[in-house]
Amino acid sequence: MDRLDALRVFCAVVEHSSFSRAATELNISVAKTSKLVQSLEQALNTSLLRRNTRRITLTEAGERYYHDVVPLLEEMANIDARVERMTTTITGTLRMTMPLDFGRRLIMPLIPDFKLTYPDLELDIELSDRHADLVAEGFDLGLRVANLKDSSLIAKPLGTYRMKCAASPEYLARHPAINTPEDLEAHPCLTYSLSAQPSNWHLIRGEEEARVRVRSALQLNNGDLLAQAACQHLGVLYQPDFILSTYLDSGALTPILTDWQDRMVHAWLVYPARKYLPMKVQAMLGFLKNHLSDQ
Amino acid sequence: MDRLDALRVFCAVVEHSSFSRAATELNISVAKTSKLVQSLEQALNTSLLRRNTRRITLTEAGERYYHDVVPLLEEMANIDARVERMTTTITGTLRMTMPLDFGRRLIMPLIPDFKLTYPDLELDIELSDRHADLVAEGFDLGLRVANLKDSSLIAKPLGTYRMKCAASPEYLARHPAINTPEDLEAHPCLTYSLSAQPSNWHLIRGEEEARVRVRSALQLNNGDLLAQAACQHLGVLYQPDFILSTYLDSGALTPILTDWQDRMVHAWLVYPARKYLPMKVQAMLGFLKNHLSDQ
DNA sequence: TCACTGTTTTCCAAATTCGAAAAAGCCATT
DNA sequence: AATGGCTTTTTCGAATTTGGAAAACAGTGA
Numbered sequence: 001m002d003r004l005d006a007l008r009v010f011c012a013v014v015e016h017s018s019f020s021r022a023a024t025e026l027n028i029s030v031a032k033t034s035k036l037v038q039s040l041e042q043a044l045n046t047s048l049l050r051r052n053t054r055r056i057t058l059t060e061a062g063e064r065y066y067h068d069v070v071p072l073l074e075e076m077a078n079i080d081a082r083v084e085r086m087t088t089t090i091t092g093t094l095r096m097t098m099p100l101d102f103g104r105r106l107i108m109p110l111i112p113d114f115k116l117t118y119p120d121l122e123l124d125i126e127l128s129d130r131h132a133d134l135v136a137e138g139f140d141l142g143l144r145v146a147n148l149k150d151s152s153l154i155a156k157p158l159g160t161y162r163m164k165c166a167a168s169p170e171y172l173a174r175h176p177a178i179n180t181p182e183d184l185e186a187h188p189c190l191t192y193s194l195s196a197q198p199s200n201w202h203l204i205r206g207e208e209e210a211r212v213r214v215r216s217a218l219q220l221n222n223g224d225l226l227a228q229a230a231c232q233h234l235g236v237l238y239q240p241d242f243i244l245s246t247y248l249d250s251g252a253l254t255p256i257l258t259d260w261q262d263r264m265v266h267a268w269l270v271y272p273a274r275k276y277l278p279m280k281v282q283a284m285l286g287f288l289k290n291h292l293s294d295q
Numbered sequence: 296m297d298r299l300d301a302l303r304v305f306c307a308v309v310e311h312s313s314f315s316r317a318a319t320e321l322n323i324s325v326a327k328t329s330k331l332v333q334s335l336e337q338a339l340n341t342s343l344l345r346r347n348t349r350r351i352t353l354t355e356a357g358e359r360y361y362h363d364v365v366p367l368l369e370e371m372a373n374i375d376a377r378v379e380r381m382t383t384t385i386t387g388t389l390r391m392t393m394p395l396d397f398g399r400r401l402i403m404p405l406i407p408d409f410k411l412t413y414p415d416l417e418l419d420i421e422l423s424d425r426h427a428d429l430v431a432e433g434f435d436l437g438l439r440v441a442n443l444k445d446s447s448l449i450a451k452p453l454g455t456y457r458m459k460c461a462a463s464p465e466y467l468a469r470h471p472a473i474n475t476p477e478d479l480e481a482h483p484c485l486t487y488s489l490s491a492q493p494s495n496w497h498l499i500r501g502e503e504e505a506r507v508r509v510r511s512a513l514q515l516n517n518g519d520l521l522a523q524a525a526c527q528h529l530g531v532l533y534q535p536d537f538i539l540s541t542y543l544d545s546g547a548l549t550p551i552l553t554d555w556q557d558r559m560v561h562a563w564l565v566y567p568a569r570k571y572l573p574m575k576v577q578a579m580l581g582f583l584k585n586h587l588s589d590q
Numbered sequence: 591t592c593a594c595t596g597t598t599t600t601c602c603a604a605a606t607t608c609g610a611a612a613a614a615g616c617c618a619t620t
Numbered sequence: 621a622a623t624g625g626c627t628t629t630t631t632c633g634a635a636t637t638t639g640g641a642a643a644a645c646a647g648t649g650a
Contacts, residue, residue, distance in 0.1 A: 001297075001637085001638080002296075002297050002298050002299075003297050003298065003299040003300070004297075004298040004299055005298070018596080018597095019596075019597060019598090020595090020596060020597080028639090029639065029640055029641090030596085030597075030598090030640095031597095031598080031599085031639065031640060031641085032638085032639060032640080033597095034597065034598060034599090035598090035638085035639080038598090041570070041571060042570075044375065044378050044379075044382070045379075045382060045571055046378055046381070046382045046571050046573070047569040047570065047571045047572075047573070050429070050430045050433065050567040050569070051430060051567070051597075051598095052430045052446075052447045052567070052596095052597080052646065052647065053447070053595080053596050053597050053598085053645075053646040053647055053648095054430075054431075054595080054596070054597090054646075054647050054648070055428065055430045055431040055647090056430070056597095057430060057431065057432075057433045058433070059435075059573070060381065060387045060388060060435075060573070061378050061381045061382060061573070064377065064378065064381065065374065065378055068374040068377065069374060072367065072370055072371060072374065075367055075370075076367060079360065079363040079364060079367065080339065082359065082363065083339050083341055083356050083359065083360055084339070084340075086341070086355065086356045086359065087339070087340060087341045087356060092355045093355060133350070134345070135345045135346060135347045135349075135350045135351070135352060136349075136350045136352065137352075138345065138352045138353070140354075140355075152347045152348070152614090152615060152616080272345040272346070272347070274342040274345070275336070275337075275342065276336060276340055276341050276342045277342075278341070278342070278354070278355070278356070296606090296607080313627080313628095314627075314628060314629095315626085315627060315628080324608075324609055324610085325609095325627085325628075325629095326608075326609060326610080326628090326629080326630085327607085327608065327609075328628095329628060329629060329630090330607085330608090330629090333629090346627095346628075347615070347616065347627090347628080348614080348615045348616050348617090348626075348627045348628050348629085349615085349616050349617065349626080349627065349628090350616090350627095351628095428647095446646080446647085447645085447646060447647085
């Protein structure tokens with residue numbers, strides 16, 4: 001028998017001075033009412049109610065118990081109501097983690113709009129180029145631009161981006177031409193440490209696949225800094241378009257191997273597997289889906 | 296699943312940051328631990344813990360819930376402890392009811408001794424010549440000198456007393472002699488209203504039984520006042536020896552029909568049927584048994 | 591004594607609970 | 621990549637518990 005139910009039933013019986021009225025009130029059978037009170041008495045090894053078939057009065061222990069239990073039940077109801085409110089409204093703090101560049105270029109511009117939509121939701125965003133452990137560090141939501149490790153996390157695709165090769169015009173002028181993927185092997189390359197295999201670049205043209213093992217002249221966990229290195233003529237870059245676009249537009253970098261169809265990279269939203277996804281997470285999921293897919 | 300158990304398990308899991316350590320601590324299986332927390336989450340329709348197989352952290356709702364529930368559980372434990380103390384020690388108030396004369400003559404003399412034995416137990420004694428409803432009026436214990444009505448009450452025999460016939464010497468001198476029970480029918484009698492059948496007197500001699508329907512000149516619910524009426528020569532009295540003894544010793548009343556073996560009357564302790572008899576009631580039961588039987 | 595109301599007990603089918611073991615997942619090490 | 625240790629979750633069948641209908645029982649008033 002559920003102890004908390006037993007307490008509630010006991011209180012109802014006391015308040016109505018009757019098992020049958022309490023049962024009616026609580027919408028349970030009279031038999032259950034009787035059994036629950038008995039189970040409570042058994043658990044406490046005490047009679048709480050003096051009773052015959054016509055009357056009910058509290059024993060001294062019962063009086064004390066009732067007196068103490070009523071505020072406890074009220075408090076319990078308050079606690080439940082508080083949690084209920086937390087789950088049905090979009091409030092509190094949403095803790096996220098995402099790669100620095102992705103956050104800076106794609107997410108931050110959306111934040112003002114988000115805050116207007118959900119003014120009561122605090123955001124706690126960690127910008128970090130590493131794979132944080134969502135569970136260990138208490139993140140509600142993570143944003144990943146990479147191959148996902150196997151994990152108990154739930155992953156939702158957020159968008160796809162194209163990987164492009166590029167280098168600075170000056171670098172290209174001073175080094176051998178790059179016409180095929182294999183030509184890359186002769187060049188110093190700028191590699192991204194969070195890729196599954198940083199030095200293995202993977203290009204596609206029609207049905208044709210090329211896997212090139214490049215020489216890493218510089219490896220970083222931050223794509224923007226890699227691009228800046230490329231601008232300083234340090235080597236060939238292989239990064240998603242949302243990083244490169246600024247540099248290509250300004251002419252600081254020049255695309256190469258443009259006839260090779262760029263491989264797609266997926267961005268993912270990941271969150272700890274849960275049956276009961278909090279509203280705040282759902283809100284962010286929906287918001288990002290809407291605002292990033294039609295970008 | 297017991298909700299209160301679920302709360303305790305949830306708190307233990309939080310405190311140990313581990314289902315298995317919590318299970319060990321609480322001496323339950325790991326499976327049960329997992330299921331209890333799940334049932335709690337289901338009841339609240341919220342995830343309380345982010346978890347994978349290696350780590351556990353609280354969600355925002357879980358944090359709040361844990362924070363609120365810990366003091367609640369403590370309070371619950373206090374309440375239980377308080378009741379536990381009430382049932383294992385002899386304290387509080389014992390509410391009794393008993394007939395006025397019986398109380399005055401037989402019980403009151405024992406009270407000082409009782410209070411010395413159980414100094415922490417308050418006594419609330421109602422002296423009343425009526426059959427109080429123990430349940431309705433919240434008595435822990437009743438003392439009855441009469442035939443018991445059928446009832447759900449538990450009755451324990453406390454002692455036996457002899458019914459005697461008596462009248463004042465002056466009355467006897469002025470009225471016809473009383474040699475057989477049937478002679479009583481010609482006399483005005485003093486009857487006790489709380490007897491099952493006040494006007495039917497029942498005397499015994501060996502195997503011989505006599506049931507006499509007497510004429511009631513005065514009927515009261517108090518034996519002592521009846522005896523005083525007899526002293527004023529109002530009629531013949533039929534009362535237990537503990538009432539009569541004072542009057543017989545002083546010579547104010549004279550016994551009659553002495554060859555008729557006096558019928559026994561029983562005194563009973565009665566209390567509401569209960570599985571869990573409070574210590575205070577047990578104490579009084581034991582005390583009266585000891586001090587009244589060797590009287 | 592009977593009728594009526596209210597509580598407890600009994601009975602039994604249905605639902606739930608329980609633990610052991612298997613499965614699944616994570617992580618560090620090799 | 622594979623291994624092994626550690627943890628949580630799921631599965632599954634046996635055992636227990638639950639819950640409601642009805643019977644039994646008690647007190648009350650007619």
